[in-house]
Amino acid sequence: MRLSSTLKTYLEDFCKPGVILKSPSTDIFQNLALEDWIHQHIDVQTRRVLLLWRNDSAVVIGRHQNPWQECNLPMMRKLGIPLARRRSGGGTVYHDLGNINLTFFTSKKNYDRRRNLGVVTGALKDLRPDLDVVATDRFDIVLNGDYKISGTAAKLGRTAAYHHCTLLCSSNRPLLSLVLQSNCKGIKSNATPSVPSPVKNLMDEDPSLEATDIMEAIASRYNAEFGFDGPIITVDPSVEDLMPGIHDMAAELKTWEWVYGRTPKFSICTSFTVEGANVALDMDIKNGVVEKCAMDVPQQWLLPEVGQQLGSALTGVRFCPSEAAAVVAALMRTSSQDPDLARKTRRLYESVVAVI
Numbered sequence: 525m526r527l528s529s530t531l532k533t534y535l536e537d538f539c540k541p542g543v544i545l546k547s548p549s550t551d552i553f554q555n556l557a558l559e560d561w562i563h564q565h566i567d568v569q570t571r572r573v574l575l576l577w578r579n580d581s582a583v584v585i586g587r588h589q590n591p592w593q594e595c596n597l598p599m600m601r602k603l604g605i606p607l608a609r610r611r612s613g614g615g616t617v618y619h620d621l622g623n624i625n626l627t628f629f630t631s632k633k634n635y636d637r638r639r640n641l642g643v644v645t646g647a648l649k650d651l652r653p654d655l656d657v658v659a660t661d662r663f664d665i666v667l668n669g670d671y672k673i674s675g676t677a678a679k680l681g682r683t684a685a686y687h688h689c690t691l692l693c694s695s696n697r698p699l700l701s702l703v704l705q706s707n708c709k710g711i712k713s714n715a716t717p718s719v720p721s722p723v724k725n726l727m728d729e730d731p732s733l734e735a736t737d738i739m740e741a742i743a744s745r746y747n748a749e750f751g752f753d754g755p756i757i758t759v760d761p762s763v764e765d766l767m768p769g770i771h772d773m774a775a776e777l778k779t780w781e782w783v784y785g786r787t788p789k790f791s792i793c794t795s796f797t798v799e800g801a802n803v804a805l806d807m808d809i810k811n812g813v814v815e816k817c818a819m820d821v822p823q824q825w826l827l828p829e830v831g832q833q834l835g836s837a838l839t840g841v842r843f844c845p846s847e848a849a850a851v852v853a854a855l856m857r858t859s860s861q862d863p864d865l866a867r868k869t870r871r872l873y874e875s876v877v878a879v880i
């Protein structure tokens with residue numbers, strides 16, 4: 525079923541006790557904006573809403589996390605996998621079309637993660653009674669005791685709340701492991717760390733289990749649990765008329781300031797070798813921007829001023845390889861004509877950019 529009026533009018537006029545929505549979009553930013561929009565605009569004091577959604581390949585970090593610490597950003601850039609920061613807390617997960625996301629919107633009073641996860645495990649058992657799926661004390665769902673198939677996070681507002689979780693049906697597991705492996709060394713930070721677990725897909729257990737059937741089973745179980753009987757309603761987050769303001773919400777979630785700039789302050793303390801010389805590098809990054817950059821270069825290899833010059837040029841610049849590379853390119857244009865010195869300077873600068 526598709527909607528013609530605005531989502532708010534429709535839900536408030538016709539869906540008094542509760543409703544199941546499904547997004548046809550597979551864009552992580554549009555879908556996170558849809559969650560935000562529902563959380564901000566739909567009155568959940570007297571109704572429950574379940575949203576079912578899936579995304580193309582993406583990495584989703586928690587609100588208080590450090591992306592450099594959590595994932596392999598150069599690899600993601602190479603593969604065209606977007607990074608998104610959600611508004612709920614918790615750790616980093618990988619999404620693709622083989623992963624289902626479920627968002628349970630309720631009043632704060634009715635917020636109950638265990639009951640929601642009971643809907644998910646119950647639905648899986650409706651489909652395959654022999655599946656060994658259990659919700660843990662930390663609100664993961666594990667398969668056969670050891671393998672995580674679902675992770676949970678939540679956002680609690682003043683009167684409304686949502687609990688969202690993943691469900692791994694047939695995701696690309698090698699890619700999941702690859703992109704959730706940081707390539708950055710020497711990060712010191714107080715950001716929330718993820719809790720890595722061995723993961724499995726439901727399909728590994730039973731190849732005939734499909735994401736669409738699982739979503740149907742969850743919808744039936746949700747209706748049974750809460751005494752509803754409505755159909756699944758498709759809501760497209762790319763349709764601004766349905767949800768006024770949603771485009772701006774998606775655009776904000778895409779900004780560098782939100783994705784990277786919201787990273788809690790951190791520092792990088794590392795060292796590397798250039799032409800046999802050992803260089804120590806110390807950087808402080810606040811709001812994603814370099815606040816301090818100091819390096820210790822052996823004097824017999826290169827004058828300390830060269831490192832100092834780079835350090836001050838990088839101060840105030842976003843901690844981002846393309847911006848750092850642009851700063852280095854500009855500095856190199858003004859650097860020494862002496863070929864030996866110019867080569868050493870370039871090698872040092874390239875090594876610093878490689879850390880970013």
Ligand SMILES: Nc1ncnc2c1ncn2[C@@H]1O[C@H](COP(=O)(O)OC(=O)CCCC[C@@H]2CCSS2)[C@@H](O)[C@H]1O
Pocket residue numbers: 584610614615616617618619623625626672673674675676677688689690691692700704717718719720721722723
């Ligand atoms: N898709 C998915 N599902 C389950 N577990 C995953 C997934 N991707 C990675 N992982 C594993 O979980 C840990 C991180 O566990 P951790 O417990 O740190 O974090 C979470 O679980 C967060 C769940 C967020 C759910 C939201 C719902 C909609 S938008 S994202 C990671 O290192 C992997 O080992």
